[in-house]
Amino acid sequence: MKKVVFWDIDGTLLNTKGAGRLSMEVAIAELTGDRTDLSALNMAGLTDWDICSRILEKCNLEPTAENIEQLQKLYIKHLPEMLLRCRGYVLAGVREILENLQQRTDVLSLVLTGNMEAGGRAKLAHYGLDSYFPLGAFSGRSRDRVEIAQRAVVLAQQQLGKVSPERLYVIGDTPHDVRCGRAIGARAIAIASGHHGAEELRDCGSWWVWDALPHPQQFLETVGLRETVY
Numbered sequence: 001m002k003k004v005v006f007w008d009i010d011g012t013l014l015n016t017k018g019a020g021r022l023s024m025e026v027a028i029a030e031l032t033g034d035r036t037d038l039s040a041l042n043m044a045g046l047t048d049w050d051i052c053s054r055i056l057e058k059c060n061l062e063p064t065a066e067n068i069e070q071l072q073k074l075y076i077k078h079l080p081e082m083l084l085r086c087r088g089y090v091l092a093g094v095r096e097i098l099e100n101l102q103q104r105t106d107v108l109s110l111v112l113t114g115n116m117e118a119g120g121r122a123k124l125a126h127y128g129l130d131s132y133f134p135l136g137a138f139s140g141r142s143r144d145r146v147e148i149a150q151r152a153v154v155l156a157q158q159q160l161g162k163v164s165p166e167r168l169y170v171i172g173d174t175p176h177d178v179r180c181g182r183a184i185g186a187r188a189i190a191i192a193s194g195h196h197g198a199e200e201l202r203d204c205g206s207w208w209v210w211d212a213l214p215h216p217q218q219f220l221e222t223v224g225l226r227e228t229v230y
């Protein structure tokens, strides 16, 4: 039976150094004609649908589905340029672990992110991580990350048949990731990469906490995968 590792994107796989926020600021300026500073808005771990809704409300616009989709379209238009401009990076240990997992037949990696699909895919492609994730669960119209996690489980089951919860791992960097992982019965692994400290992540119910992703061998041991696949 395979194990399944669900990966969050921002703060877990990569750090865009603010490209997402900047794209959103340019998008909202294009939509409203006014500049809006979004730096005070803590978006970490929220879904893009929820973030767009909050931004529209902040700008005194109705957060209707139509307005949200219009804002998302503008955001996607500006994101590639902002990704280039902001010079973010892939977090330490990510490429080594993903490369290792991709070679194995006993584990499946999927994206589980609050990003809208076009945005999440643009980020993965920009940093050369897209080939590791043919499949993923994205924001869609979900305001709650738990819904995304439930869709991620369905995706995994479409690939593998029934997968028992103790074979599922959710890796993220915020209490939202931990909460959605626990909601689907998965083991939540938290990376204290910036927004939230190790203690806070431990206190909110993480199964495991790292300050940064470890060497692939240690990663495999933690998620209960043998070093060599026979």
Ligand SMILES: [Mg+2]
Pocket: 008, 009, 010, 011, 012, 044, 045, 172, 173, 174
């Ligand atoms: Mg994150």
